[in-house]
Amino acid sequence: MKILVTGGAGYIGSHTCVELLESQHDVVVVDNFSNSSPKAVERVEALTNKKITCYEVDICDVELAQVFEEHQFDAVIHFAGLKAVGESTKEPLSYYQHNVQGSLNLLRMMKKHGVKTLIFSSSATVYGQAKIVPIDETSQLQPQSPYGQTKLMVEQMCKDLSAAQDDFTAVMLRYFNPVGAHQSGMIGENPTGIPNNLLPFISQVAVGTHPELRVFGNDYNTVDGTGVRDYIHVVDLAQGHVKALEALHQSNQFTTLNLGSGKGYSVLEVVDAFSKLNDVKVPTIFVPRRQGDVEICYAACDKANQLLDWETKLSLSDMVIDTWRWQTNNPQGY
Ligand code: NAD
Ligand code: UD1
Numbered sequence: 001m002k003i004l005v006t007g008g009a010g011y012i013g014s015h016t017c018v019e020l021l022e023s024q025h026d027v028v029v030v031d032n033f034s035n036s037s038p039k040a041v042e043r044v045e046a047l048t049n050k051k052i053t054c055y056e057v058d059i060c061d062v063e064l065a066q067v068f069e070e071h072q073f074d075a076v077i078h079f080a081g082l083k084a085v086g087e088s089t090k091e092p093l094s095y096y097q098h099n100v101q102g103s104l105n106l107l108r109m110m111k112k113h114g115v116k117t118l119i120f121s122s123s124a125t126v127y128g129q130a131k132i133v134p135i136d137e138t139s140q141l142q143p144q145s146p147y148g149q150t151k152l153m154v155e156q157m158c159k160d161l162s163a164a165q166d167d168f169t170a171v172m173l174r175y176f177n178p179v180g181a182h183q184s185g186m187i188g189e190n191p192t193g194i195p196n197n198l199l200p201f202i203s204q205v206a207v208g209t210h211p212e213l214r215v216f217g218n219d220y221n222t223v224d225g226t227g228v229r230d231y232i233h234v235v236d237l238a239q240g241h242v243k244a245l246e247a248l249h250q251s252n253q254f255t256t257l258n259l260g261s262g263k264g265y266s267v268l269e270v271v272d273a274f275s276k277l278n279d280v281k282v283p284t285i286f287v288p289r290r291q292g293d294v295e296i297c298y299a300a301c302d303k304a305n306q307l308l309d310w311e312t313k314l315s316l317s318d319m320v321i322d323t324w325r326w327q328t329n330n331p332q333g334y
Helices: 012-024 038-048 062-068 087-091 090-114 146-164 196-204 233-249 267-280 300-309 317-327
Strands: 002-006 026-031 055-058 074-080 116-123 169-175 177-179 215-218 232-233 256-261 284-287
Touching: 002 012, 012 026, 012 038, 012 074, 012 233, 026 062, 026 090, 038 055, 038 267, 062 087, 062 090, 062 215, 074 090, 074 233, 087 090, 087 146, 090 146, 090 317, 116 146, 116 233, 146 169, 146 256, 177 233, 196 215, 196 267, 196 317, 215 267, 232 233, 232 317, 233 300, 267 317
Parallel strands: 002 026, 002 074, 026 055, 074 116, 116 169, 169 256, 177 232, 215 284
Antiparallel strands: none
16 A cells, blocks of 8 residues: 555654555655654665655645645555643644644545545543543543643544545554664654653663653552553554554544553563663652653553454563663664
């Protein structure tokens, strides 16, 4: 199939391009490089020994039309957007613009050009502070931030379009905590500034950029008092996209699917695995809970397992080893 990948130079997008190319699909990337580098696309080409047609285009702009005029796509995988929860509370309009208006523009182009399959990057953040774990797709949707609201709004747009157009397929993939990097060490997460997320921060402590990891809260009702999350290796996640595309692209319906490992690990378990397996020191201090954090969050992934014949293959060990390989091979990022 010929697939348009929006945000294909980003962290999850670049890994998904590798898996698509290795599964013999053709890939066209659209990215404005606001949070990525064209080098990521070059690395994907080098890794797979395949060509990618890449456009520097903002999905909010009229230039997107040209991309649809030059190619007839079988499907779109839509990663492009802004993703920082904290930033979204300070710059909400940017989030509504890039995430909602950009997606609306994309959906209009798809409709105009008869492209009938969309795979969308949603997030577990749409569940907000879920009271019951594991979280399944029927859990209440109550996003706590503008970022989460934008994800839910795009889901709603897709649901409404799918109801209005019988032959439209919309698959909403709700990711839990994507971490790790490609085993080659050639592509990975390239955060700008001080990272908020756990694994990128641990890596920066291990290389000495920060003196210690601040562990947000050690008084949760968990195995060791620290927060528990469902970490998923980005390569497993990327393969989930290919499986979703291949299994559902002619399903002609709206589907929501959790993509996680279904297992929860505490902050200290992740730190311990990272330091032991990579033989590095990761000093920690305990600080009060971070506002907005939940105690325990992990996915029920039975629906994705069954519908896609997909399950995660990579372990916490793979996640921490691959993160560190990417970091040490690319100390300055791309
Ligand atoms: P990323 O920032 O690495 O990738 C997003 C890409 O989109 C970047 O290359 C960026 O330059 C591009 N982009 C942003 N706005 C654009 C626009 N208006 N037009 C064209 N390109 C644009 O982020 P990621 O971690 O790869 O996330 C990909 C998607 O998955 C996002 O939609 C994000 O909200 C979602 N998601 C990510 C996580 C996570 O933890 N990484 C979790 C859940 C959901
Ligand atoms: C956050 C986002 C979520 C997003 C996800 C992946 C919020 C409220 N949620 O989830 O929407 O999908 O990132 O991008 O921001 N931790 C520390 N010290 C640190 C960093 C993190 O102790 O310096 C702890 C956190 O308290 C948490 C765990 O590590 O228990 C994971 O945190 P993080 O990587 O930020 O992800 P989430 O908060 O789960």
